[in-house]
Amino acid sequence: MATDSFKLRRPWLKNRPWDVIVFLNEDLCRKGNAQHGKTSDGYEKTKVFWEAEFAKEMDIRDAIDVCLKCHRSAPFLNFNGNTFAAVARQFCQSAVEELDRAQQKAFISTVGHYVAGITSASELENALRSVSIALEKSKK
Amino acid sequence: MTRAEYEKLLEEDPSLKETLKIGLEEQWKFSPEPVLSKTGKGFLRSAGVSEIQAVKKEQRSKENNAGGDR
Numbered sequence: 001m002a003t004d005s006f007k008l009r010r011p012w013l014k015n016r017p018w019d020v021i022v023f024l025n026e027d028l029c030r031k032g033n034a035q036h037g038k039t040s041d042g043y044e045k046t047k048v049f050w051e052a053e054f055a056k057e058m059d060i061r062d063a064i065d066v067c068l069k070c071h072r073s074a075p076f077l078n079f080n081g082n083t084f085a086a087v088a089r090q091f092c093q094s095a096v097e098e099l100d101r102a103q104q105k106a107f108i109s110t111v112g113h114y115v116a117g118i119t120s121a122s123e124l125e126n127a128l129r130s131v132s133i134a135l136e137k138s139k140k
Numbered sequence: 141m142t143r144a145e146y147e148k149l150l151e152e153d154p155s156l157k158e159t160l161k162i163g164l165e166e167q168w169k170f171s172p173e174p175v176l177s178k179t180g181k182g183f184l185r186s187a188g189v190s191e192i193q194a195v196k197k198e199q200r201s202k203e204n205n206a207g208g209d210r
Contacts, residue, residue: 015155019141023182028163034172042177080162081182082170086163090155093162112166117175117182 012063012091013054020046025076025083034078046075060095061128064088067115085115096131098138107131 029036037109053066074080092111096104110127113119141149152193175183186197 023146074174078172090159118186
């Protein structure tokens with residue numbers, strides 16, 4: 001099932017309405033002893049973007065990019081990167097459960113680094129390609 | 141959505157609970173303040189080699205156990 005879900009366009013983010021993102025950030029800020037709050041320049045535009053995108057069916061690459069864009073827009077005062085990277089890592093994790101742990105870890109780590117803004121798009125593409133091949137093999 | 145509704149969702153939706161768990165586990169790697177939006181380049185503290193070493197060790201041990209079962 002995970003093999004198919006990795007390839008198909010799916011509403012990867014649909015269980016994460018904006019309010020959930022806000023509460024996730026609030027929890028992360030509380031645990032991290034950081035102030036939770038909205039930024040004056042990033043919050044509204046990110047909220048509008050997320051609400052327009054989150055329920056859409058899209059391929060996994062596009063869903064990861066939505067998380068990166070929202071991180072870049074910095075809607076919150078603190079822990080934007082962690083909030084959106086955690087969302088991306090979780091749905092990507094669910095897509096590669098058939099793989100062994102080392103392969104899963106490598107892929108999830110690349111996704112986390114990409115959403116954090118320190119890994120290039122080509123590295124993500126390579127990781128997606130490798131995982132796609134590995135999932136095909138695991139099916140046989 | 142209220143805080144109470146979110147907390148109920150956390151209890152009912154394992155994937156949301158997992159998302160929060162991932163965020164908390166990875167928190168130390170992130171800088172709290174926005175970096176990517178200000179500099180165009182993100183920031184993440186390195187986990188070093190310990191993480192990947194642990195995965196490789198686990199993998200080797202699994203392979204050895206599988207070999208021993210044959």
